Amino acid sequence: MTHQTPILAEPDEPLDSADAMERRLRWIGATRYHSLHPFHRLLHGGQLTKGQVQAWALNRYYYQSSIPIKDAVVLSRFRDRQLRLEWRHRIEDHDGHFDTEGGIERWLKLTDGLGLDRDYVESTKGILAATRFAVDAYVHFVRDRTPLEAIASSLTELFAPSLHEERISGMLKHYDFIDPSIMTYFQRRLDQAPRDADFALRYVREHARTPEERQAVCDALTFKTDCLWVQQDALYHAYVNGHVPPGAFRPEQP
Numbered sequence: 001m002t003h004q005t006p007i008l009a010e011p012d013e014p015l016d017s018a019d020a021m022e023r024r025l026r027w028i029g030a031t032r033y034h035s036l037h038p039f040h041r042l043l044h045g046g047q048l049t050k051g052q053v054q055a056w057a058l059n060r061y062y063y064q065s066s067i068p069i070k071d072a073v074v075l076s077r078f079r080d081r082q083l084r085l086e087w088r089h090r091i092e093d094h095d096g097h098f099d100t101e102g103g104i105e106r107w108l109k110l111t112d113g114l115g116l117d118r119d120y121v122e123s124t125k126g127i128l129a130a131t132r133f134a135v136d137a138y139v140h141f142v143r144d145r146t147p148l149e150a151i152a153s154s155l156t157e158l159f160a161p162s163l164h165e166e167r168i169s170g171m172l173k174h175y176d177f178i179d180p181s182i183m184t185y186f187q188r189r190l191d192q193a194p195r196d197a198d199f200a201l202r203y204v205r206e207h208a209r210t211p212e213e214r215q216a217v218c219d220a221l222t223f224k225t226d227c228l229w230v231q232q233d234a235l236y237h238a239y240v241n242g243h244v245p246p247g248a249f250r251p252e253q254p
Protein backbone atom coordinates (compact mmCIF):
# COMPACT_ATOMS: atom_id res chain seq x y z
CA MET A 1 0.00 0.00 0.00
CA THR A 2 1.38 3.41 -0.89
CA HIS A 3 0.77 6.05 1.71
CA GLN A 4 -0.04 9.39 0.13
CA THR A 5 0.62 11.71 3.07
CA PRO A 6 3.39 14.14 2.14
CA ILE A 7 6.16 14.17 4.69
CA LEU A 8 6.94 17.81 5.27
CA ALA A 9 8.74 19.31 8.23
CA GLU A 10 6.57 21.57 10.34
CA PRO A 11 7.32 25.18 9.38
CA ASP A 12 9.22 27.09 12.05
CA GLU A 13 7.77 30.50 11.21
CA PRO A 14 6.75 32.20 14.49
CA LEU A 15 3.02 32.78 14.92
CA ASP A 16 3.43 36.53 15.33
CA SER A 17 0.61 37.66 13.02
CA ALA A 18 -2.77 36.56 11.71
CA ASP A 19 -1.19 35.93 8.29
CA ALA A 20 1.47 33.66 9.79
CA MET A 21 -1.27 31.74 11.63
CA GLU A 22 -3.34 31.38 8.47
CA ARG A 23 -0.30 30.03 6.61
CA ARG A 24 0.17 27.45 9.40
CA LEU A 25 -3.51 26.49 9.33
CA ARG A 26 -3.33 25.92 5.56
CA TRP A 27 -0.17 23.90 6.01
CA ILE A 28 -1.95 21.69 8.60
CA GLY A 29 -4.77 21.14 6.11
CA ALA A 30 -2.37 20.36 3.27
CA THR A 31 -0.49 17.76 5.30
CA ARG A 32 -3.10 16.25 7.66
CA TYR A 33 -6.60 16.57 6.19
CA HIS A 34 -8.38 13.23 5.68
CA SER A 35 -8.60 13.85 1.93
CA LEU A 36 -5.08 12.35 1.97
CA HIS A 37 -6.24 9.12 3.59
CA PRO A 38 -5.93 5.94 1.51
CA PHE A 39 -9.57 5.01 2.27
CA HIS A 40 -10.71 8.16 0.46
CA ARG A 41 -8.49 7.34 -2.51
CA LEU A 42 -10.25 3.95 -2.78
CA LEU A 43 -13.73 5.46 -2.26
CA HIS A 44 -13.35 8.16 -4.89
CA GLY A 45 -11.43 5.99 -7.33
CA GLY A 46 -14.21 3.41 -7.57
CA GLN A 47 -12.17 0.72 -5.88
CA LEU A 48 -14.61 -0.21 -3.12
CA THR A 49 -17.45 -2.71 -3.24
CA LYS A 50 -21.01 -1.62 -2.50
CA GLY A 51 -20.73 -3.22 0.95
CA GLN A 52 -17.63 -1.13 1.74
CA VAL A 53 -19.38 2.05 0.57
CA GLN A 54 -22.33 1.12 2.81
CA ALA A 55 -19.94 0.78 5.77
CA TRP A 56 -18.53 4.26 5.06
CA ALA A 57 -22.01 5.89 4.80
CA LEU A 58 -23.29 4.09 7.90
CA ASN A 59 -20.34 5.20 10.03
CA ARG A 60 -20.35 8.67 8.63
CA TYR A 61 -24.01 9.05 9.68
CA TYR A 62 -22.79 9.22 13.28
CA TYR A 63 -20.58 12.20 12.38
CA GLN A 64 -23.40 13.92 10.49
CA SER A 65 -25.94 13.44 13.23
CA SER A 66 -23.49 14.66 15.89
CA ILE A 67 -22.57 17.89 14.07
CA PRO A 68 -25.72 19.81 15.16
CA ILE A 69 -25.21 18.54 18.72
CA LYS A 70 -21.64 19.80 18.53
CA ASP A 71 -22.85 23.15 17.19
CA ALA A 72 -25.45 23.45 19.95
CA VAL A 73 -22.63 22.98 22.46
CA VAL A 74 -20.51 25.59 20.66
CA LEU A 75 -23.45 27.99 20.68
CA SER A 76 -23.92 27.48 24.41
CA ARG A 77 -20.38 28.78 24.98
CA PHE A 78 -21.05 32.24 23.49
CA ARG A 79 -22.10 35.21 25.65
CA ASP A 80 -22.25 37.34 22.50
CA ARG A 81 -25.71 37.33 20.94
CA GLN A 82 -24.36 38.31 17.50
CA LEU A 83 -22.12 35.28 17.55
CA ARG A 84 -24.98 33.00 18.57
CA LEU A 85 -27.09 34.37 15.72
CA GLU A 86 -24.27 33.72 13.27
CA TRP A 87 -23.64 30.17 14.50
CA ARG A 88 -27.30 29.14 14.73
CA HIS A 89 -27.77 28.49 11.01
CA ARG A 90 -25.27 25.61 11.22
CA ILE A 91 -27.75 23.68 13.35
CA GLU A 92 -30.54 24.50 10.92
CA ASP A 93 -28.42 23.47 7.93
CA HIS A 94 -28.20 19.97 9.38
CA ASP A 95 -31.51 19.60 11.16
CA GLY A 96 -33.63 21.49 8.60
CA HIS A 97 -37.04 22.77 9.70
CA PHE A 98 -40.39 21.06 10.29
CA ASP A 99 -41.25 21.45 6.62
CA THR A 100 -37.83 21.47 4.93
CA GLU A 101 -35.14 18.86 4.87
CA GLY A 102 -31.66 19.44 6.22
CA GLY A 103 -28.32 17.70 5.90
CA ILE A 104 -29.23 14.75 8.11
CA GLU A 105 -32.25 13.94 5.95
CA ARG A 106 -30.11 14.27 2.84
CA TRP A 107 -27.57 11.90 4.37
CA LEU A 108 -30.35 9.38 5.01
CA LYS A 109 -31.26 9.61 1.31
CA LEU A 110 -27.74 8.46 0.59
CA THR A 111 -27.96 5.54 3.01
CA ASP A 112 -31.45 4.66 1.64
CA GLY A 113 -30.05 4.75 -1.89
CA LEU A 114 -27.30 2.39 -0.82
CA GLY A 115 -29.93 -0.06 0.41
CA LEU A 116 -29.37 0.36 4.16
CA ASP A 117 -32.30 0.12 6.54
CA ARG A 118 -33.11 3.54 8.05
CA ASP A 119 -33.87 2.29 11.52
CA TYR A 120 -30.59 0.43 11.58
CA VAL A 121 -28.66 3.51 10.40
CA GLU A 122 -30.37 5.81 12.89
CA SER A 123 -29.82 3.36 15.74
CA THR A 124 -26.02 3.72 15.12
CA LYS A 125 -25.74 0.16 16.46
CA GLY A 126 -23.51 -1.05 13.64
CA ILE A 127 -20.88 1.68 13.70
CA LEU A 128 -17.28 1.10 14.68
CA ALA A 129 -16.34 1.95 18.25
CA ALA A 130 -13.52 4.10 16.85
CA THR A 131 -16.06 6.21 14.95
CA ARG A 132 -18.05 6.80 18.12
CA PHE A 133 -14.96 7.60 20.19
CA ALA A 134 -13.54 10.03 17.61
CA VAL A 135 -16.80 11.89 17.01
CA ASP A 136 -17.58 12.09 20.74
CA ALA A 137 -14.07 13.43 21.33
CA TYR A 138 -14.89 16.31 18.97
CA VAL A 139 -18.10 17.13 20.86
CA HIS A 140 -16.24 16.98 24.18
CA PHE A 141 -13.45 19.18 22.82
CA VAL A 142 -15.82 22.04 22.02
CA ARG A 143 -17.42 21.63 25.44
CA ASP A 144 -14.15 21.67 27.39
CA ARG A 145 -11.90 24.12 25.52
CA THR A 146 -12.16 27.86 25.03
CA PRO A 147 -14.76 29.25 22.58
CA LEU A 148 -11.82 30.32 20.36
CA GLU A 149 -10.56 26.71 20.17
CA ALA A 150 -14.12 25.45 19.64
CA ILE A 151 -14.50 27.72 16.61
CA ALA A 152 -11.02 26.85 15.35
CA SER A 153 -11.78 23.15 15.43
CA SER A 154 -14.39 23.66 12.69
CA LEU A 155 -11.72 24.98 10.32
CA THR A 156 -11.27 21.63 8.59
CA GLU A 157 -14.22 22.90 6.55
CA LEU A 158 -11.76 25.13 4.72
CA PHE A 159 -10.54 21.99 3.01
CA ALA A 160 -13.84 20.13 2.61
CA PRO A 161 -15.19 21.63 -0.67
CA SER A 162 -12.45 20.27 -2.92
CA LEU A 163 -12.85 16.88 -1.26
CA HIS A 164 -16.62 17.01 -1.81
CA GLU A 165 -16.16 17.93 -5.49
CA GLU A 166 -13.77 15.03 -5.94
CA ARG A 167 -16.22 12.74 -4.15
CA ILE A 168 -19.26 13.76 -6.23
CA SER A 169 -17.50 13.32 -9.56
CA GLY A 170 -15.55 10.20 -8.53
CA MET A 171 -18.49 8.32 -7.04
CA LEU A 172 -20.89 9.20 -9.88
CA LYS A 173 -18.33 8.12 -12.43
CA HIS A 174 -17.25 4.86 -10.86
CA TYR A 175 -20.25 3.29 -9.10
CA ASP A 176 -23.37 2.15 -10.93
CA PHE A 177 -25.28 2.13 -7.60
CA ILE A 178 -24.74 5.90 -7.08
CA ASP A 179 -26.85 8.52 -8.88
CA PRO A 180 -27.09 12.33 -8.54
CA SER A 181 -30.32 12.21 -6.48
CA ILE A 182 -28.56 10.51 -3.58
CA MET A 183 -25.51 12.79 -3.70
CA THR A 184 -27.44 16.01 -2.94
CA TYR A 185 -25.90 16.16 0.54
CA PHE A 186 -22.50 16.99 -0.92
CA GLN A 187 -23.92 19.30 -3.57
CA ARG A 188 -25.45 21.48 -0.82
CA ARG A 189 -22.29 21.50 1.26
CA LEU A 190 -20.42 23.11 -1.64
CA ASP A 191 -22.22 26.40 -0.79
CA GLN A 192 -22.58 25.93 2.95
CA ALA A 193 -19.02 24.93 3.89
CA PRO A 194 -17.17 27.94 2.35
CA ARG A 195 -19.52 30.40 4.09
CA ASP A 196 -18.99 28.65 7.45
CA ALA A 197 -15.25 28.27 7.00
CA ASP A 198 -14.81 31.93 5.96
CA PHE A 199 -16.62 33.09 9.08
CA ALA A 200 -14.55 30.84 11.36
CA LEU A 201 -11.31 31.93 9.70
CA ARG A 202 -12.16 35.63 10.04
CA TYR A 203 -13.08 35.03 13.68
CA VAL A 204 -9.83 33.31 14.64
CA ARG A 205 -7.76 35.84 12.70
CA GLU A 206 -9.34 38.63 14.68
CA HIS A 207 -9.58 37.02 18.12
CA ALA A 208 -6.34 35.07 18.44
CA ARG A 209 -4.17 38.00 19.49
CA THR A 210 -1.08 36.42 21.06
CA PRO A 211 1.32 33.76 19.72
CA GLU A 212 -0.04 31.43 22.44
CA GLU A 213 -3.62 31.93 21.31
CA ARG A 214 -2.60 31.44 17.66
CA GLN A 215 -0.83 28.22 18.65
CA ALA A 216 -4.01 27.06 20.44
CA VAL A 217 -5.98 27.71 17.24
CA CYS A 218 -3.52 25.63 15.21
CA ASP A 219 -3.56 22.85 17.81
CA ALA A 220 -7.37 22.76 17.69
CA LEU A 221 -7.25 22.25 13.94
CA THR A 222 -4.63 19.51 14.33
CA PHE A 223 -6.82 17.79 16.92
CA LYS A 224 -9.78 17.89 14.52
CA THR A 225 -7.74 16.46 11.64
CA ASP A 226 -6.89 13.59 14.00
CA CYS A 227 -10.60 13.03 14.77
CA LEU A 228 -11.28 12.74 11.04
CA TRP A 229 -8.19 10.65 10.22
CA VAL A 230 -8.77 7.95 12.82
CA GLN A 231 -12.29 7.39 11.47
CA GLN A 232 -10.79 6.57 8.09
CA ASP A 233 -8.13 4.35 9.70
CA ALA A 234 -10.86 2.40 11.46
CA LEU A 235 -12.85 1.94 8.23
CA TYR A 236 -9.71 0.76 6.44
CA HIS A 237 -8.80 -1.73 9.15
CA ALA A 238 -12.32 -3.17 9.36
CA TYR A 239 -13.54 -3.11 5.77
CA VAL A 240 -10.43 -3.10 3.57
CA ASN A 241 -8.12 -5.25 5.70
CA GLY A 242 -11.13 -7.30 6.79
CA HIS A 243 -10.92 -7.05 10.57
CA VAL A 244 -14.55 -6.24 11.34
CA PRO A 245 -14.88 -5.89 15.13
CA PRO A 246 -17.56 -7.80 17.06
CA GLY A 247 -21.00 -6.19 16.74
CA ALA A 248 -20.07 -3.92 13.83
CA PHE A 249 -21.90 -3.85 10.47
CA ARG A 250 -21.11 -6.76 8.17
CA PRO A 251 -22.06 -6.15 4.55
CA GLU A 252 -24.39 -8.74 3.03
CA GLN A 253 -22.82 -8.24 -0.36
CA PRO A 254 -19.04 -8.34 -0.68
Ligand SMILES: O=C(O)c1cc(C(=O)O)c2c(n1)C(=O)C(=O)c1cc(C(=O)O)[nH]c1-2
Pocket residue numbers: 067153154155156157160163164189228
Ligand atom coordinates in the same frame (compact mmCIF):
# COMPACT_ATOMS: atom_id res chain seq x y z
O1 LIG B 1 -17.01 14.93 3.82
C1 LIG B 1 -16.13 15.41 4.50
O2 LIG B 1 -14.96 15.06 4.41
C2 LIG B 1 -16.49 16.43 5.52
C3 LIG B 1 -15.54 16.93 6.38
C4 LIG B 1 -15.93 17.85 7.35
C5 LIG B 1 -14.85 18.36 8.16
O3 LIG B 1 -13.81 18.69 7.58
O4 LIG B 1 -14.96 18.40 9.36
C6 LIG B 1 -17.28 18.23 7.47
C7 LIG B 1 -18.16 17.70 6.52
N1 LIG B 1 -17.78 16.84 5.57
C8 LIG B 1 -19.53 18.07 6.51
O5 LIG B 1 -20.29 17.64 5.64
C9 LIG B 1 -20.04 18.91 7.53
O6 LIG B 1 -21.22 19.24 7.53
C10 LIG B 1 -19.16 19.40 8.50
C11 LIG B 1 -19.36 20.20 9.62
C12 LIG B 1 -18.14 20.29 10.23
C13 LIG B 1 -17.78 20.96 11.48
O7 LIG B 1 -16.67 20.70 11.96
O8 LIG B 1 -18.59 21.72 12.02
N2 LIG B 1 -17.23 19.59 9.53
C14 LIG B 1 -17.81 19.05 8.48
